[in-house]
Amino acid sequence: MAEGTGDPSGPIRVLLADDHPVVREGLSAMLESAEGITVVGQAGSGEEAVVQAVALRPDITLLDLRMGGMDGVEATGQILRQVPGCKVVIVTTYEDDSDILRAVEAGAAGYLLKGSSRQELIDAVQTAARGETVLTPSLAGKLFRSRTVEPSPLSGREREVLRLVGRGLTNSEIGTELFVSEATVKTHLLRSYRKLGVSDRTAAVMKAMERGFLS
Template sequence: MITVLLVDDHPVVRDGLRGMLNSETDLVVVGEAGSGLEAVTMARAHRPDVILMDLRMPGLDGVHATEAILRETRTSRVVVLTTYESDSDILRAVEAGAIGYLLKDATKAELASAIRAAFRGETMLAPSVAGRLVRQIRSPAGPALSAREVQVLGLVAKGRTNAEIGRALHISEATVKTHLLRAFSKLDVSDRTAAVTTAMARGLLE
């Protein structure tokens, strides 16, 4: 039997996944977690073969939970199951050690197949995710950030608000927002935290 830990902050999603997986004769759900911190604790207790991990959760997110779990539990495999497929989300999950990346519109057969593949140590990616990952590897840098965009992100990394950044750089708050939106587009992210994380990963910020 392949033991599985479900990690998602929505109980309804966990219920649906448990029902799908328990109908498979070679898969058994041994635990459920509603947060990243709980996932680390459950993984330590159950040592599951495969962990289905959501990305966006309050507190400790799926990426950091994956890193923490794999530091302790070398035999467990993590398969991300999420609604998000931006380049930054995919790269962060893969860099954290996830062996698979599926979207929540996956079928029951695809989900079961991915779990079995992960158990064998094989990578399983949703087709759209695989395409994004290949494009990102072929052109990892993406469009270059301007010097001003790097300056703005550097101040964001220090916790400055848009108004504070505007005063520091002697530009209007509206101009700060414009620089941020352009940086978001170039980095293929949708928020300040992801922009800073991605810029750091690409060596654009210290």
């Protein structure tokens, strides 16, 4: 369970932020139909999302990338600074790589397209609540295809680890997959962070994809 509830046995508490009420209601209905997830609030703008997040302390905020006023990138940064236990997942209709990358670099746990299925939405919330990376495969592939490949500073093993992070595996699962210890996985990740100039696993995967290192 994510940190925001303080109750590992309780439901995952979700805040929805989108400037279209119909979208919010649709997302809410899908999430409320899932066991172990409850929608604790809705916001219609980036500013309102920050206020609601501070007041409600959700585990997960599903945040539209483009809203009037404060956009999803700025709102992501503010929510994560003011509600450290919250995870932000960008939910967007847009596939512009630079905007998605900016959001992840601001600290978002990942991104999801609004056309995703109910199960994909639920899986994304549960994945983010476990502290793992949420990446929509079609958008990840778009990042792979659209970038010019440059020489990679990452070792072969570091690239392998980041590919598995991109698939949503935990450090322990990556260690099992690669027949190394969890501590070794963490070492590879820390080296990747330094080489890529990032501070977390999601941003590392996104930056490596953006620069063509995982193709």
